[in-house]
Amino acid sequence: MAKAVLTTKVDPAYDDLPETHYHFPRTYLRQVEAALNDWIIYYEPRRSSGDLSSRGGRQCYFATARVIRIVPDPTRSDYFYAYVDSYLEFVRPVPFREGGNYYEAVLRREDGETSKGAFGRSARYLPESEYEAILRAGFVRILEESRSKELKIESHSRGFSESPAEFERPIVERVISRPFRDAAFSGTVKRAYADRCAFTGLKIINGGGRSEVQAAHVRPVASNGPDSLRNGLALCSTVHWMFDRGLISISDDHTLLLAKGHVPEQAARLLNPDRVMLAPPHADQAPHPLFLRWHRENVFKG
Numbered sequence: 001m002a003k004a005v006l007t008t009k010v011d012p013a014y015d016d017l018p019e020t021h022y023h024f025p026r027t028y029l030r031q032v033e034a035a036l037n038d039w040i041i042y043y044e045p046r047r048s049s050g051d052l053s054s055r056g057g058r059q060c061y062f063a064t065a066r067v068i069r070i071v072p073d074p075t076r077s078d079y080f081y082a083y084v085d086s087y088l089e090f091v092r093p094v095p096f097r098e099g100g101n102y103y104e105a106v107l108r109r110e111d112g113e114t115s116k117g118a119f120g121r122s123a124r125y126l127p128e129s130e131y132e133a134i135l136r137a138g139f140v141r142i143l144e145e146s147r148s149k150e151l152k153i154e155s156h157s158r159g160f161s162e163s164p165a166e167f168e169r170p171i172v173e174r175v176i177s178r179p180f181r182d183a184a185f186s187g188t189v190k191r192a193y194a195d196r197c198a199f200t201g202l203k204i205i206n207g208g209g210r211s212e213v214q215a216a217h218v219r220p221v222a223s224n225g226p227d228s229l230r231n232g233l234a235l236c237s238t239v240h241w242m243f244d245r246g247l248i249s250i251s252d253d254h255t256l257l258l259a260k261g262h263v264p265e266q267a268a269r270l271l272n273p274d275r276v277m278l279a280p281p282h283a284d285q286a287p288h289p290l291f292l293r294w295h296r297e298n299v300f301k302g
Helices: 026-034 051-055 128-138 140-158 171-175 178-192 237-244 289-298
Strands: 003-007 021-025 039-044 060-072 079-095 123-126 214-217 232-235 248-250 256-258
Touching (some): 003 026, 021 026, 026 079, 026 123, 079 128, 079 140, 079 178, 123 128, 128 140, 128 171, 140 178, 178 232, 214 237, 232 237, 237 248
Parallel strands (some): 003 039
Antiparallel strands (some): 003 123, 021 079, 039 060, 060 079, 214 232, 248 256
16 A cells, blocks of 8 residues: 545546545556555646636645545546545645645755656655645644643643653544544634625624534535535534524525425524525535535435
C-alpha cells in the first residue's frame, strides 16, 4: 500500500464525485492501485472557465479519503473508477506551496521553482511524512483544540503532579474518529453559511460568542453520507429536526419543499418568505443534486 495525491476539479472532465469515486485513465492505474486500502489526498488545480472560476482555482489540497476498491469503467475502454470511503474535507484548504515549502518534494525543482512535469501527473505517489504534513496543515486548528482537550482530561485523570504521557495517536487515527470528523464537518459547514440558517435566515450567537446554528447532513452518516460540505446544510435546531424527519426537503433549484399536512403553520412561518434556501456564496459549496435527490427519495414525506 502507498498513499497518493489525486487531482480532481469541482467541474471535472471525468466522471468524478470526490466524495464517492474518482474516474481516471489507465495511465494512472499503477499509482491508484498502490493506494488501494490506503489514504489519498485530493488536489484541486487552477480553474479556467465557467462560474466556478470565480475563485480562480484554489490550487490546494482540499480533502482526504480512503480507496476501498477499483473497477473498470463499463462504458469507456481503458478507464477505471476508484471508490472511496471516509471522505473528509480539510478545514483549511492547503496550498501546494507555502513560502518556500513544497508539501510534495517532487514538485520542487533543484532551482527552487515548480516542476511543471511533475505537476502534470494527475495521480502521484505521496510519502507518509508528506501525507501527515498536509493533514496537519489542513486540520491544524481542530488538531490543536482536540489535543488541548486530551491533555486536560489526561492531567485530571493522572493528577497534576504527574507529567502527561508522551504518546500521541497517529494523526490518521485521530482524523477518522467520529468526534474529530463531526468537529471538522461542523466548522466547514458553519463557515460556508456564515453561521446563518439556510431555511430561516436566522443567525443566533450565544452569550459565549458561539453560533447556535447546527451542521446537518443531507444524506446521514448512518446511510453512508459523506462528511462533505456538499452534503451539508447549516440549520437551526427546529428545522434541522424537521429536515431529518422528512417534513422539509429541497428541490434541485433550492426551493424548499414542505410535506403536505405535516408542517404546522407556526413552523412554516419561520421559513424564508420566498421558500428558497439561502445558499453559500460559491456554487460549488451548495448541496450536490445527488445528495438532495437521495433525501427527497428516502426521507421526505411529500
